[in-house]
Amino acid sequence: MDQVHVIRHKVLVEGRTQRAVARELGVSRVTVKKYLAQAAPVRHEAQPRPRPVSEAVGPRIAALLAESPRWTTAKQRLTATRLHQLLRAEGYAVGVTVVKEAVAEWKRQQREPLVPLTYRAGELAQVDFFEVVVDVAGVRRKAWLFLLRLMYSGRDFGWIYERQDQISFLDGHVRAFAHLGGVPARIAYDNLKPAVAKILAGRERALTLRFAALVSHYLYEPSFCRPGVGHDKGGVEARGKAVRLQALTPIPSADSLDAINTALLAQLDGRVDTRRAGTTETIAARFAEEARLLWPLDVPFVAEAPTTVSISPRALGKVHGAWYSVPCEWADLDLVAWVGATTVTIVGREGTRITHPRQPFGGRSIDYRHYLRALATKPKAVREILPDLLRDLGAPFPAVWDQLVADHTPLDAARQLATILGVLTAEGASAVIPRLEEALRTGAPVRLPRRATRAVALDDEALPATLRDIEVASGIAADYDQWLQDGAA
Structure with a gap:
């Protein structure tokens, strides 16, 4: 390009003749004329240069590339280097550069032409x-x-x-x-x-x-x-x-x-x-x-999927490989569960819905508040699950347990807590929790016996006629002692 610049400068700027510049620089007048006409000359060939090797091996390269999907995969694909080795093994005298150029051209021809797209609003x-x-x-x-x-x-x-x-x-x-x-x-x-x-x-x-x-x-x-x-x-x-x-x-x-x-x-x-x-x-x-062009919403689609679930004797239902607890009264029932992206909801026969966070396969979500009726008669079970039970019950039960342990042995404390759970099941949280909080506040012993059920006296008219004249004497402990002695004799 330096020589092109010198030639163009001498002729166009200095006003020298083409013959003089050609003689001075030792180049042909045809070259000088060409550089004056085009500053960056391009090689023009009357006919394409012969490529005998490419022409001889080209059909075989195309055939191997077309056949390769039958004996390759996406990860074990046919590369240009490997194709060159296969061709050499077949006896073709070809260089790797020729093969790479042929593979690139074949891929270019196979490539799908793309169209620039435009989008309409809301479409x-x-x-x-x-x-x-x-x-x-x-x-x-x-x-x-x-x-x-x-x-x-x-x-x-x-x-x-x-x-x-x-x-x-x-x-x-x-x-x-x-x-x-x-x-x-x-x-x-x-x-x-x-x-x-x-x-x-x-x-x-x-x-x-x-x-x-x-x-x-x-x-x-x-x-x-x-x-x-x-x-x-x-x-x-x-x-x-x-x-x-x-x-x-x-x-x-x-x-x-x-x-x-x-x-x-x-x-x-x-x-x-x-x-x-x-x-x-x-x-x-x-x-x-x-x-403005989006289709308006009416009511949302329910993405949750329903599925049937059989509740085990332990009041656990298995949904998509994970276990979820339900109230122990639902044991051995077949119910419906609604599986959402993040929750699982099990619906009881009366319509009560129990919702858990969705667990991975093999996981468990257990709320021990579902087992209060059973725990009221199982003090040993209360001790086994105590941390999880207190977590699910929440305040004030952790403080109640601390007070029970301070006043009793651990076994007696578990018995007392089981009794409290029985009252909680029978009377409800709104009736029980204020009494517990009052006991903790005043320092009184945390005792919550079941409220006695008053006997109901029935009128004679409420009894069948055949039973009105029958009298049942109240039993006393001495009677049972006498029966035991009579049996031993």
């Missing part, structure tokens, strides 16, 4: 799950981020779940629609199991029953991506990666997953004043336009 949203890591109460665990993205405005909704199941999938939609204030006309998905029961021909899908119920409830069109194609919903996939890097780095930490979700949602909503990529408008401005 399309995209949904996906992303694996994330969170610290809950000091324990690091894997979790799943449900992300719904409105493609016109760029408004996002995200919620983190402990599991990636159908209930969490449905619950994410219910929360997203409630938070955004409406439903888009169409939502794009992968072919994930919570939604798709079977992939049919083309874009047709057989939906799972619960997902079909969600779609019918909110009246939107589900749209599914082609299997194995990663760019059919690239908007939410790119946004999911950005959320992990921007909102979930460093790893979020809180005492509960709800606290982490509250902070995440506030951070996502805080983006509305930023500019929507590819436009001159903010996310908030475009969402204001889009919100």
Whole structure:
């Protein structure tokens, strides 16, 4: 390029002739004329240069690449280096650079052409799950981020779940629609199991029953991506990666997953004043336009799934591999449980609902207040479960136990507590707790005997005629002693 500059300067600036410059620099006049016409000359060939090696080996490379899916996998794929080795083994005298260029060209020709898309307000949203890591109460665990993205405005909704199941999938939609204030006309998905029961021909899908119920409830069109194609919903996939890097780095930490979700949602909503990529408008401005076109909500869809549960003699029900307690009066019954994303609710025959935090497979959630009637007659059982029992009962029972232990032996204290539990079952907390608090406040012994039931005198008219003349004498201990002596004799 230095010589080009000198030639152009001498002719165009200094006014020298092309012949003189060519003679001075020792180049052809044709070269001087070419540099004057084009400062950065391009090589022009009358016909393409022959490539005998590429032409000879090209068909075989294409054939091997086309056949390779039958004897490779995504992780054990055919690389250009390995293909070069196979060709050399077949007797082809070819260099690795030629093979790499041929493979790159073959891939380019096979690549699907992409079309830049535009989105209309209220028309399309995209949904996906992303694996994330969170610290809950000091324990690091894997979790799943449900992300719904409105493609016109760029408004996002995200919620983190402990599991990636159908209930969490449905619950994410219910929360997203409630938070955004409406439903888009169409939502794009992968072919994930919570939604798709079977992939049919083309874009047709057989939906799972619960997902079909969600779609019918909110009246939107589900749209599914082609299997194995990663760019059919690239908007939410790119946004999911950005959320992990921007909102979930460093790893979020809180005492509960709800606290982490509250902070995440506030951070996502805080983006509305930023500019929507590819436009001159903010996310908030475009969402204001889009919100008017979302399908209005009526009543929320119930994301909980019903299932039958058989209650064991220990008043425990097994739901999705975890155990949950119910009142001991429900033992040996078959009931209905409603499984939610974070809760499990078991419904009794009379309509009473017992709700527990949802446990992982093999976990247990036991509330010992459900066993008060049984514990009233089992002082030894009271001692075995005492810490958990006092935790579930709450104040003032820990203080009551401390007072009982101070006044009695541990066994007698357990008996006294069992008696108190019996009274609590019979009379209710509103009648028992004030009496316990009064005893603790005054320093009186913590005793809570059962209130005696008064005998009810019946009129003669209330008795059958055949029983009115019968008199039953009251028994005394001396009578039983005499019967024992008579029996011994």
